[in-house]
Amino acid sequence: MVKTFIKNKPAIAITMVGFGQAGSRIADEFAYFRNSEGKSTYNCLALNSNDGDLKGLKNIINENRVSLNLGGLGKNPEKAITILEENEEAREKLKSFINDKVRPEDDLVLFFAGLGGGTGTATIVKAIDEFYEYQNKPLIIEEFNKLKASVDPIELKKNQQKYANMAFAKAKEKFKKIGVVVTLPLRTDGPDVLRQVNDFAQQIWALAKNPTKGIAFVTFADNQHFYDEFKKIPLHEQNEIENYRDYGNKQIANIFHELNTATTQGGSDVVMDSQDFRRAIMESAGSLVLSKSEMPIEDVITGEQIVDLFKNNLKENSLHKPLKLVWKEDNKLMKKNVHHVGILSVIDGVKDFKGGAFLDDAIVHIHDQMPINGTVFSGYINTRNDFNVTSYTFYKVDGLPERLEKGLVAEYREYMDRNQDYQIDKTEIVSIAPKKEETIDFDFSDLFGDLQEPETNENDETKEEGPTTDELMAALNFKE
Ligand SMILES: Nc1nc2c(ncn2[C@@H]2O[C@H](COP(=O)(O)OP(=O)(O)OP(=O)(O)O)[C@@H](O)[C@H]2O)c(=O)[nH]1
Numbered sequence: 001m002v003k004t005f006i007k008n009k010p011a012i013a014i015t016m017v018g019f020g021q022a023g024s025r026i027a028d029e030f031a032y033f034r035n036s037e038g039k040s041t042y043n044c045l046a047l048n049s050n051d052g053d054l055k056g057l058k059n060i061i062n063e064n065r066v067s068l069n070l071g072g073l074g075k076n077p078e079k080a081i082t083i084l085e086e087n088e089e090a091r092e093k094l095k096s097f098i099n100d101k102v103r104p105e106d107d108l109v110l111f112f113a114g115l116g117g118g119t120g121t122a123t124i125v126k127a128i129d130e131f132y133e134y135q136n137k138p139l140i141i142e143e144f145n146k147l148k149a150s151v152d153p154i155e156l157k158k159n160q161q162k163y164a165n166m167a168f169a170k171a172k173e174k175f176k177k178i179g180v181v182v183t184l185p186l187r188t189d190g191p192d193v194l195r196q197v198n199d200f201a202q203q204i205w206a207l208a209k210n211p212t213k214g215i216a217f218v219t220f221a222d223n224q225h226f227y228d229e230f231k232k233i234p235l236h237e238q239n240e241i242e243n244y245r246d247y248g249n250k251q252i253a254n255i256f257h258e259l260n261t262a263t264t265q266g267g268s269d270v271v272m273d274s275q276d277f278r279r280a281i282m283e284s285a286g287s288l289v290l291s292k293s294e295m296p297i298e299d300v301i302t303g304e305q306i307v308d309l310f311k312n313n314l315k316e317n318s319l320h321k322p323l324k325l326v327w328k329e330d331n332k333l334m335k336k337n338v339h340h341v342g343i344l345s346v347i348d349g350v351k352d353f354k355g356g357a358f359l360d361d362a363i364v365h366i367h368d369q370m371p372i373n374g375t376v377f378s379g380y381i382n383t384r385n386d387f388n389v390t391s392y393t394f395y396k397v398d399g400l401p402e403r404l405e406k407g408l409v410a411e412y413r414e415y416m417d418r419n420q421d422y423q424i425d426k427t428e429i430v431s432i433a434p435k436k437e438e439t440i441d442f443d444f445s446d447l448f449g450d451l452q453e454p455e456t457n458e459n460d461e462t463k464e465e466g467p468t469t470d471e472l473m474a475a476l477n478f479k480e
């Protein structure tokens with residue numbers, strides 16, 4: 001009756017960290033999963049601003065629940081950031097939460113929050129910075145220091161850029177990666193919340209594109225999408241799920257966990273193994289898009305029907321509305337860069353549909369529809385799957401869900417204009433769609449308080465030693 005593969009060892013060992021109410025409740029869904037020995041599959045943590053909200057969690061163990069003792073932060077992220085910055089004790093607590101409780105042997109750390117809340121939005125952004133300071137920056141410095149010990153100081157100084165980039169490239173191999181999953185609020189949360197969320201979403205997107213932060217992916221899961229989808233489910237099929245929020249939390253946890261465990265199952269000749277899955281998830285950066293379509297195995301007669309499930313996955317995504325991948329603008333064909341793509345079917349029973357020939361057709365279809373730069377990983381497994389065939393599609397793309405591309409406030413305005421018979425003064429509402437071409441701020445100087453300007457005068461004979469670590473850090477330029 002069940003999906004048995006979800007008790008497999010996961011392909012990627014993960015610490016799940018929830019910030020604020022929404023984030024904690026998503027992490028709590030992951031804490032529900034157990035392996036075949038009954039042990040938690042993941043290391044799950046929850047951080048909130050007060051004890052009360054942590055009490056409602058069901059699965060995260062008490063020692064992994066941390067309260068900042070600040071009361072609520074009033075659904076106002078900007079204010080919450082200020083409160084956090086001014087409160088030394090809360091800052092220290094956040095720091096030690098991130099530094100001490102993330103399991104060192106894990107390959108990935110997933111951060112969750114509901115954008116729009118004070119606590120979750122403010123602490124997730126701070127935590128990304130903290131994580132860099134504690135986990136990844138020391139690795140870069142270590143590599144710089146190794147170079148300084150082995151390369152002639154004059155040569156180092158002459159080619160700072162080159163050596164800075166070399167050190168970074170080496171350190172990057174060892175980075176602990178972060179995945180960020182945040183939810184976007186409902187339209188009806190109103191323009192002020194939407195404006196703040198848009199700003200913070202932009203900040204998170206900029207962090208995700210900064211290679212030093214080690215962010216493997218961001219998923220902007222969308223509560224509006226969850227709300228719309230949940231409304232469509234007939235009452236008798238809603239089971240124990242009470243509202244769109246719980247529905248969304250389960251969607252996020254289930255799809256991620258199912259993929260992470262299906263890929264260690266093995267069995268068929270055409271397998272996407274755990275290494276493939278790890279590459280698809282961990283390499284490069286951008287938005288991670290996840291889709292899942294399912295139908296009863298007894299209704300599936302031909303492989304063509306499984307291909308249709310994959311086709312459906314491109315039309316509908318599980319955690320938000322679809323992204324625009326190709327479009328026309330001023331008579332030019334435009335596209336988003338899609339990196340690796342994964343397609344996987346889990347087939348209940350022993351039907352193997354001509355050795356997985358349906359996968360070849362699905363791959364052709366995917367290449368037709370998507371501008372892919374990376375590799376398409378594909379596979380299927382036969383295992384108990386609740387009497388269903390489930391097809392999963394996932395990919396990373398340098399693009400955002402349409403709600404964010406357009407800008408949440410603009411969307412809100414359009415929605416109101418369409419639905420109500422009055423006009424809003426458009427000039428007062430700021431358009432805050434993320435810029436199409438983001439230039440990344442590579443200047444490291446603000447990360448190092450005692451940074452000196454890198455030496456540029458080639459003829460300066462007075463300085464005999466090579467560049468300092470800080471100078472090398474400042475020379476990093478990823479455009480090279
Ligand atoms: N998907 C999902 N969204 C939620 C959940 N709980 C709250 N939200 C939404 O997430 C956003 C942030 O709300 P909270 O997580 O309650 O806020 P917070 O981070 O605790 O911050 P405070 O304002 O300090 O309470 C809002 O848009 C909520 O509607 C949840 O369990 N799942």
Ligand SMILES: [Mg+2]
Binds near residue numbers: 020021072073117119
């Ligand atoms: Mg709260």
